[in-house]
Amino acid sequence: MSECDRLRVEAALEGFFEFARSWEFELAWKLCWLEKGLADAGWRGGPPDPPPPGCQRYGADDAGA
Structure with missing residues (x-):
């Protein structure tokens, strides 16, 4: 790898890591x-209360997954 290629790769990687850091908080x-x-619906809080009449919740089972 030439010096020019190495500098371009380093710049591309730095841009990639800067972009990844910008999404770190939102992803977390x-x-x-x-x-x-998931914890509230499972082991910790038990199942969620049923929705009020006229309101429907969709889950993974409803999506055909």
Whole structure:
């Protein structure tokens, strides 16, 4: 690998890692809420209360997964 190629690869990797750091907080935030939702519906909080009449919740079973 030439010096020019090495510099381009380093610059590309630095850009990639800078972009990844910019999403770190948002990803952690979303994963936190996902974990909280799964834990509340499972072992910690028991199943969620049924929705009020006229309101429907969709889950993985409803999506045909």
